[in-house]
Amino acid sequence: MPTKKPLIGAAIVGQSGGPSSVINASAYGVIKTALEDENITKVYGAEHGIVGVLEDRLMIMDEEDPAELERLLYTPSSALGSCRYKIADPSDNDKDYKRILEIFEKYNVRYFFYIGGNDSMDTCAKISRYMAKVGYECRVIGVPKTIDNDLIGTDHCPGFASAAKYIATSVMEVARDCRVYNKGMITIIECMGRHAGWLTAATVLPAAKGDGPDLIYLPEVDFDMADFLDDVIRVYEGQGQCLVAVSEGIHYSDGAFVSEAKTSSTDGFGHAQLGGLAHRLAGIVSAATGAKVRGIELSLLQRCAAHCASATDIEEAFQCGKVAVESALRGETGKMVGMVCKRDGGYSVSYELFDLRRVANAEKKIPLEWITSDNAYVTDAFIDYCTPLLEGQTALGYEDGLPRFARLKKVFAK
Known part of the structure; x- marks a missing residue:
């Protein structure tokens, strides 16, 4: 069971893998919730995901204009910067992990949130296990993101x-x-x-x-x-x-x-x-x-295509980030936030945690029974699954006739 004692320290949030229209909504869910909690002393954004941690390139989210942070809800791509960097298994090569631990200790990082897909969840799982092995208390939570929708456990993925x-x-x-x-x-x-x-x-x-x-x-x-x-x-x-x-x-x-x-x-x-x-x-x-x-x-x-984003997707992406922080504050670690949905009698969603060891490096595919027997179309079962997820329009603002996206100052920690 998660510990109830408060864990005081800083938090890092990073983004990894391919961007999406709502990955920044998840980042905002993490950042806003973390900034509002008294146990989290500082909130950092890792430039280009785990690479930013390794290179000590951490942006201070506390320094950002709250209004600009809120625009992350409607800003596409990865505002903090992304990467496709695969860290080795620590039993084969622990160089990266020693560096990550060094950075965590430097900034007293006790919370780490990583937003991404299958490979990103693998990164989360490895970091979580390593920190537990060396006895450094840091709560690690994965936040799902992939337009491919292939993460297992969760009903669907933000993006x-x-x-x-x-x-x-x-x-x-x-x-x-x-x-x-x-x-x-x-x-x-x-x-x-x-x-x-x-x-x-x-x-x-x-x-x-x-x-x-x-x-x-x-x-x-x-x-x-x-x-x-x-x-x-x-x-x-x-x-x-x-x-x-x-x-x-x-x-x-x-x-x-x-x-x-x-x-x-x-x-x-x-x-x-x-x-x-x-x-x-x-x-x-x-x-x-x-x-x-x-x-x-x-x-x-x-x-x-942020101009065509689903309001349902934006809200769920934000909630995944928010639940990640709330779960870590309760003592959870080594987990990924996921969605459990009901569609009978109307669409509803709840948020649960899934073990990263189950999620990492596994793929969820379309059930074969949702594909027609001639392999050239899909059945109504897919339509019933997907249709509710597209509901609602984005509240994206415009300036001079063009979308107004977030403009972060990106003040780096020293």
């Missing part, structure tokens, strides 16, 4: 809903654009998702309104090029148009990615860099059909 809303909206708009001509056209839209197809599945949401894709392909099932071409040709010949949504990570039965952009290039965690799939498929379809074909890659637009 996913806003990205899904942008994708669904964009598909509605593209559907109107690609169907205006008297000559037929085939359009292929590529969405993010290396191993999990949650974002691509969100293209189904406008289908009931007549503006969704005709075909959807996800990485949860093997891709067959011959079946794909048969599907596209059947739809195109039947209605004179065809709109297709594909996940960047679709793969053949041998595990090879369909994207020709799979190279030896990887990110800091060893993941293959993907992209270019839509244009590759467009070329193949054009050669097979002779039709006009367009490939569209939504790319980074999916994760930074």
